[in-house]
Amino acid sequence: MTTAVRVDRVSRRYHGLAAVDDVSFSLEAGRIHGLLGRNGAGKTTLMRLATGLERPSSGTVEVFGADPFENEDVLRRTCFVKESQTYPDLSVRRVLASARLLQPGWDEGLAQALVTDFDLPLKRRVRKLSRGMRSALGIVIGLASRAPLTLFDEPYLGLDAPSRTLFYDRLLADFADHPRTVVLSTHLIDEVADLLERVVVVDHGRVVIDAEAEDVRGTAYTVVGPVGPVAEFVGRREVVARQDVGAYASATVRGRVHDPERRLADELSLDLTPVSLQELVAHATTVRADDTRTTQGVDR
Amino acid sequence: MSRAVAVAGVHTLDVQQTIWPWAILATSFVVNVVLWVALSGVDGFEKTTGGLTSLYATALFVACVSVARQLPFTLGLGVTRRAFMGGSLLYATASSALVGVVLTLLNRVEEVTDGFGQGGRFFRVPWLTDVPTYQLFAVYAVPMLFALALGAFLSGLYARFGQTGVLVSSLVGVVVATAAVLLVTAADGWAALGQWFTELTPMSLTGWLSLLAGASLAATYAVLRRASV
Numbered sequence: 001m002t003t004a005v006r007v008d009r010v011s012r013r014y015h016g017l018a019a020v021d022d023v024s025f026s027l028e029a030g031r032i033h034g035l036l037g038r039n040g041a042g043k044t045t046l047m048r049l050a051t052g053l054e055r056p057s058s059g060t061v062e063v064f065g066a067d068p069f070e071n072e073d074v075l076r077r078t079c080f081v082k083e084s085q086t087y088p089d090l091s092v093r094r095v096l097a098s099a100r101l102l103q104p105g106w107d108e109g110l111a112q113a114l115v116t117d118f119d120l121p122l123k124r125r126v127r128k129l130s131r132g133m134r135s136a137l138g139i140v141i142g143l144a145s146r147a148p149l150t151l152f153d154e155p156y157l158g159l160d161a162p163s164r165t166l167f168y169d170r171l172l173a174d175f176a177d178h179p180r181t182v183v184l185s186t187h188l189i190d191e192v193a194d195l196l197e198r199v200v201v202v203d204h205g206r207v208v209i210d211a212e213a214e215d216v217r218g219t220a221y222t223v224v225g226p227v228g229p230v231a232e233f234v235g236r237r238e239v240v241a242r243q244d245v246g247a248y249a250s251a252t253v254r255g256r257v258h259d260p261e262r263r264l265a266d267e268l269s270l271d272l273t274p275v276s277l278q279e280l281v282a283h284a285t286t287v288r289a290d291d292t293r294t295t296q297g298v299d300r
Numbered sequence: 301m302s303r304a305v306a307v308a309g310v311h312t313l314d315v316q317q318t319i320w321p322w323a324i325l326a327t328s329f330v331v332n333v334v335l336w337v338a339l340s341g342v343d344g345f346e347k348t349t350g351g352l353t354s355l356y357a358t359a360l361f362v363a364c365v366s367v368a369r370q371l372p373f374t375l376g377l378g379v380t381r382r383a384f385m386g387g388s389l390l391y392a393t394a395s396s397a398l399v400g401v402v403l404t405l406l407n408r409v410e411e412v413t414d415g416f417g418q419g420g421r422f423f424r425v426p427w428l429t430d431v432p433t434y435q436l437f438a439v440y441a442v443p444m445l446f447a448l449a450l451g452a453f454l455s456g457l458y459a460r461f462g463q464t465g466v467l468v469s470s471l472v473g474v475v476v477a478t479a480a481v482l483l484v485t486a487a488d489g490w491a492a493l494g495q496w497f498t499e500l501t502p503m504s505l506t507g508w509l510s511l512l513a514g515a516s517l518a519a520t521y522a523v524l525r526r527a528s529v
Contacts, residue, residue, distance in 0.1 A: 053375060053529060070525075072303055075378040086372040088314050098310040102303075102377040147378065 307387020363451025
């Protein structure tokens with residue numbers, strides 16, 4: 001597997017505050033990666049670093065094996081769709097024509113199909129588009145570009161649930177035919193959980209999880225039942241979170257469910273349910289948030 | 301290079317950039333002709349006008365807006381700042397050349413028709429365009445390049461340093477100008493400066509403007525390299 005993005009001991013400070021603090025991770029080419037975390041965790045800064053919009057204060061960023069900053073050869077293979085993208089005040093048609101000029105891999109047929117799917121008015125000026133339509137325009141550009149490295153930074157602002165589902169469906173369908181490296185930054189984690197192959201979770205400018213999505217999904221489970229049996233089940237297992245409601249208790253346990261756990265739960269008549277990716281990320285990021293630390297995330 | 305050409309193409313798709321200066325100029329022209337006709341009997345009414353500056357002033361404004369909205373858009377689509385500068389320069393040069401050609405033609409038309417039958421001077425700006433025909437192109441085109449470069453620089457300044465940056469730069473400009481005035485006074489150089497101005501020809505003024513345009517472009521690149529978008 002080749003590496004599309006390599007971030008090595010990278011920090012990015014703004015006026016002394018570290019938005020990204022000594023971060024290292026790699027993204028393999030040809031996969032869909034989730035860059036997850038709370039607002040201000042450093043997701044956007046990392047994407048800006050990968051697309052050469054920023055330079056790291058220290059450390060190195062490599063995209064397709066080279067520094068992306070002012071690197072024509074690298075940047076022509078990237079497309080970055082930002083949450084609040086500034087568009088020239090033109091008709092949708094002209095904005096798409098502009099993107100087509102700049103993106104070597106542009107597929108006009110796909111662009112037109114997506115415009116129809118999202119019901120985008122080609123003649124309307126971007127300034128007159130609703131928030132959701134503007135997001136849809138970003139999505140059309142991001143997908144039709146077929147850029148070897150495509151980054152979506154919270155691309156769904158103002159999009160309703162059916163349109164978001166449409167985005168996920170089209171992304172997956174086009175990705176299957178034209179594999180490329182996709183980075184999806186979002187906090188609607190449950191919605192995209194099935195899409196992601198690998199997840200990097202950042203919090204307060206640091207990486208807290210960097211693993212296969214499949215592996216992350218299985219790293220905790222919840223056991224629910226009467227207080228006594230739950231306590232007996234938990235025993236010496238590591239509990240991440242626990243909640244008692246009257247005679248009932250619910251405990252989130254770190255680890256995987258294997259046969260012994262299943263047998264024990266059966267014996268005690270307890271329910272075992274896997275913890276969703278969203279909850280896991282929430283646990284990983286809130287635990288870290290309780291730490292006392294000197295650096296703070298900066299929302300950029 | 302091909303990336304710069306693509307950026308220039310994006311600029312041409314932004315048709316307003318090209319249309320606005322000409323539309324404003326056309327409006328100004330119509331207003332002036334109406335005035336010429338209406339006031340043609342009035343004694344001492346000079347049928348000259350500074351209406352041509354509307355083209356350049358609008359171009360400056362358009363360049364400001366253009367950098368502000370095209371820079372973040374194109375950089376998100378994988379354009380380097382260098383390619384953005386190159387493509388924008390390509391577009392600005394083409395726009396200026398267009399201005400040079402069209403205004404030279406209109407100058408000739410105005411000459412041949414004796415000020416569109418009204419004896420007016422709209423395109424034939426007194427002094428500035430009283431030059432041989434082959435020099436007209438430069439006299440019209442270079443101020444356009446200067447206006448676009450200055451607009452791009454001001455917008456780049458804003459992108460790089462924000463509102464305070466533009467304010468501080470303006471203050472620095474005032475301070476420098478004041479210092480220059482004091483310096484000329486101290487050196488007793490006003491007579492020499494006046495002499496310099498009287499000796500200025502349209503072509504030497506155009507030469508100075510092209511130097512300023514070049515300086516503006518270099519400064520624009522310097523601020524855009526570090527501008528946050």
